[in-house]
Amino acid sequence: MNIKQSSESSFYKKNVSRTQDSHAGVSGAAFFKGLFKASLVFLFFCFFLSSCKTIKKPDNFGSNNNLTPSIERRKGEKKLSSKDRIDFEYLFFNANKEKILGNYDLAEADLLQALRIYPNSAATMYELATIYTFKNNKKQSLNFSKKAALMDANNNWYQLLYISCLKENKQLPEIANVYKRLLKKQPQRIDYYYELANTYLSIANTGMALKTYEKIEDIAGVSEDASLQKFKIYKALKKNERAQQELEKLIKAFPDESKYYGILGELYQDTGQLDKALVAYNNLLEIDPENALVHLSLADLYRIKKQSEKSFEEIKIAFRCKDLDIDIKVKILLSYYSITEKYVELKNDAEELCKIITSVHADEAKAFSIYGDFLYRDKKLELAKAQFKKAISLDKEKFAIWNQLLVIESELMDFIAMQNESKEAIELFPNQALAYFYNGASHIQLKNYKEAILIFNTGIEFVYDETILIQFYASIGDAQNSLKNYNASDSAYNKVLEIDPNNVYVLNNYAYYLSLRNANLEKAEIMSKKSNEIQPNNNSYEDTYGWVLYQMKKFDDAKVWIGKALANGGKNNGILLEHYGDILYKLGETEEALKYWIDAKKTGDATNAIDVKIANKKLYE
Secondary structure, three states, X not given: OOHHHOOOOHHHHHHOOOOHHHHOOOOHHHHHHHHHHHHHHHHHHHHHHHHHOOOOOOOOOOHHHOOOOOOOOOOXXXXXXXXXXXXXXXXXXXXXXXXXXXXXXXXXXXXXXHHHHOOOOHHHHHXXXXXXXXXXXXXXXHHHHHHHHHHOOOOHHHHHHHHHHXXXXXXHHHHHHHHHHHHHHOOOOHHHHHHHHHHHHHOOOHHHHHHHHHHHHHHHOOOHHHHHHHHHHHHHOOOHHHHHXXXXXXXXXXXXXXXXXXXXXXXXXXXXXXXXXXXXXXHHHHHOOOOOHHHHHXXXXXXXOOOHHHHHHHHHHHHHOOOOOHHHHHHHHHHHHHHOOOOHHHHHHHHHHHHHHHHHOOOOHHHHHHHHHHHHHOOOHHHHHHHXXXXXXXXXXXXXXXXXXXXXXXXXXXXXXXXXXXXHHHHHOOOOHHHHHHHHHHHHHOOOHHHHHHHHHHHHHHOOOHHHHHHHXXXXXXXXXXXXXXHHHHHHHHHHHHHOOOOHHHHHHHHHHHHHHOOOHHHHHHHHHHHHHHOOOOHHHHHHHHHHHHHOOOHHHHHHHHHHHHHHXXXXXXXXXXXXXXXXXXXXXXXXXXXXXXXXXXXXXXXXXXXXXXXXXXXXX
16 A cells, blocks of 8 residues: 555645655755765865875764765774875875766776775765766665765765665665664654655555654644644545544644645545534635635535535535636536536536636636537537637637637538638648648638648648548549549549548549549449448438449449439439439430429529420430
8 A cells, every 4th residue: 555645635635735755855866966065065175185284084974964085994904004095085086076077987986996995985985876876877876875874874965875775776665774773863853754754655564654653743743744644544544533533633733724624524525424524614614715625525515415406506606716726627517528418407507617617717718618618519509619719819829729619610611710710720830730621621612722722732741640631632632623633633532542442432522523524434433332332321422323323324223323312311412313314314214304303403403404404305415
C-alpha cells in the first residue's frame, strides 16, 4: 500500500498547500547548487592554507559545514610525510578547481590519486561521489558516498549525499537507517522526521510511519501535515475511527479552519454516516459561507439520499460562485453530457447549468464551447453556432473551437460563412489541414472550382492523416471534373483508390462521371458494382450502376437497377426518374417513358433536356 499515492479528499487537494514533500531534505539540483557554493568556500580556505603554509590536523572535512580538506592520522595508521601532505592537498585543490570548470574526468583522476596517498580521506571520497553523480555513475557515487558517510558520521553533507545516492539506486530501507542515525545526533530536526516518515511510506511500513508522525507531534505539537498524513494512512487501512480522531484533533486545535470540516464530512459520507456528514458540512458553511466546494459535497450527499431537487439546487449554488474553478464546472457538465444520453429528462437541468456558466464566466471561451456542444448534440445548430462564435470572439487560439464551428456551418450549408470563417482559421492556423479543407469545400459548393483546387493543393502538404488525405483527393477530383479537366480528375480519384480501394464515395462518383462521359465503361462498371456490394440498397449507388449499364447498352439490366433505386427511396429524385424514363424509351416503352419524364420535371431537378423530351415524346442524346 502506497499512502503517498492514495486518493485524497477534494477539500484536501483544493486547500492544503503544504505536503510532506515540502519537508524534503537536500537532494538533486538543489543539493548540488549548495555543493557548488561550498566548493567556492573550499577554494578560499585552500588559498588561505597555502599562504599561511599550515595544515589542519583533524580530518573533519565538512564538520560544521567547514569544507577545508585536512588530514587526521587514525589509530594504527602510518603518519604521512610532509611531502605526502603537500601532494595530497595540491591534488585535492586541483580536483575541485577542475570540477568547478566542468572537467570531471581530470577532477576524478586527481581525486583518485589523492586517495592513493591518503586512503582514509572522507573528504576525497565525498568529492569523488559528487563527480560520479555528475557523470551519472550511480554505482560508484553510491559506493564513495557510503564510505564518506560511514567514515564521518557527524557530517550532515556526507549523510545527505549518501541519502541522495540511495534514492537514485532505489535502496529505500537504508535511507531510513541514515535518517535514524542523523536524528540520534539532531533529535529536534523536524524535517528529518518528515523525510523518515516519507521513506517508511515508500516501503509500505505504515506502522513506523505512524510512530514517526507521533514523534513529530510530541516535538512540535498538533500540525496539519502530520495529522493529515496520519488521517490518510488510517483511511487507507480502513481504520475510520482513528482517521476521524485525527480530523477531530485538527478541528479542536484549529477550529476556524474550514477545510477540516469538509474532509470530516467526506469521511462520514464515505462511511455511510450521512447525518453526521450533513452536520459537518453545515459547520463548514458557518465558518466559510462562500465556500463553493461544500455545495458540491452537499449535492453529492443529497444525491445519495435520493433528494434530487436539493442536490440540483446545491449544484446551481456552486455554479453561481465565480470563485469555483470553471474547469470543475466543465467537468460536471461533461458528466451531464454522458448521463443525458440515457436520462433525457436531465437535459433541461444541463441546459440550465450551461446558461449559468456562460453568465458567471462570460469572459471564458470554454463556458460557451461546452454549451455549444450540448446544443450541437441536440441538433440546435443555429444556437450552437452562436455559442461557438462567442467562444471564438473570446479566444481565437484554440483550433478545436474553429473546427466545430466549421462543422456546424457545413451542416447548415451556410457556405458563405464557412468560407469566411475557414479563411480566418487558415490565417491563424496555417498548418491545420482541416481549415484548408473546409475552405476548399465551401468554394466547391459556391462553384468556385479553380479557387477550390488552389486551396486544396496548398493545404494538402499539411495533411498527415490518411482519412483527411482521401477527402482532399476526392474533393480535388470533384472540382477538376466540374472544370472538365478529366485527366486531373481521374488522377485524383485514382490516388484515393490507391489508399482506400473500398472508398464507396469515390467508387460511385468516379464511375458516374465516367458514365456521363461515356468513357472507360468497363472500369466504371467494376467500380459501381463494387460500391453496391459494399453498401447495398443505396439508391444513389444503384442509379449509378444502372446508368453505367445504360451507357453500355445493357438496357434490361439498367432497368432492373434503376428500378431498385426507385424502390429504395428514389421516387422523388428527378434525375433518377428521368434516367428510368430514358431506359424505358430505349426498350420501346414510349408512353411509360413519357410518364416518368413528366414526373421528373415535377421534381424540379431534372436535366435541361427534359422539356424537349416531353414535348417531342422522344429521347435526344
